[in-house]
Amino acid sequence: MAGAWSAGRSITTTLLVVLLGLVVIALNTAVAYVAVGATVVPIITGLLLCLAFVFAVRLLHRAAWLAFLAVVPALFVLVGSVQLAPEAVLEARGVRQEVSIVDVRVVGKRHEFTLQGADGRLDEPLVHQGSNPGHRVGDRLAVLTDPDGVVDLEVADRVDPGGMLAALLLGGVGWTVIALLAGWRGHVRRWKGRYDTLVI
Structure with a gap:
């Protein structure tokens, strides 16, 4: 050069x-x-x-x-x-569900929130990696889940x-x-x- x-x-x-x-x-x-x-x-x-x-x-x-x-x-x-x-x-194929947070499991900075929907508990938790998840037990929120199970669920407005x-x-x-x-x-x-x- x-x-x-x-x-x-x-x-x-x-x-x-x-x-x-x-x-x-x-x-x-x-x-x-x-x-x-x-x-x-x-x-x-x-x-x-x-x-x-x-x-x-x-x-x-x-x-x-x-x-x-x-x-x-x-x-x-x-x-x-x-x-x-x-x-x-x-956005294309996600299923929107209204859920409540019924439990949380914290390991280090990893937060796994157990979610309860209208049809019972969701198999997949909402995962947050960090010190301030912004959610707590009792919160209600809308999430999008992948019916094919390929993409992790996410809070709908995110x-x-x-x-x-x-x-x-x-x-x-x-x-x-x-x-x-x-x-x-x-x-x-x-x-x-x-x-x-x-x-x-």
Whole structure:
């Protein structure tokens, strides 16, 4: 990547990095749909693909700060691509049920809420991983359950595939702007004979 580039080469390489970002978004979203119900798979592939994009920005820019900045939209890409599939599945085929929380089992920061519906107790608990679940025994809420049992049940008002799609679009726009800026600055740096630096 050393030495000055022609304008044509810089533009072509920049567009390839932009295309790489779009491919990462599409590919990891597709992986999440194929492996719906196995969240760990798109998380791992998403992390690897996002790191590949960040590394490509680093090479294009010949400095590190834009690569570090690319991590911010990468979080939107990762969350959106991983969560879009299960939330879209629940919205499409999920069964809405009004339930009450009748019991809770806490192990560390994992909360498993036992739910009681109109037809008796649900086989599947509502799981919250964290210190503040926001629910307690006696609460009534609406949940969406997957009749095929592939996707975990979720509180109905938290299922938002539109929000996940918006996160993906926001991440894609962020990556595109960063790639274009990296291409322009990288071209100028090569033209001026500036070598790789960690910061500017």
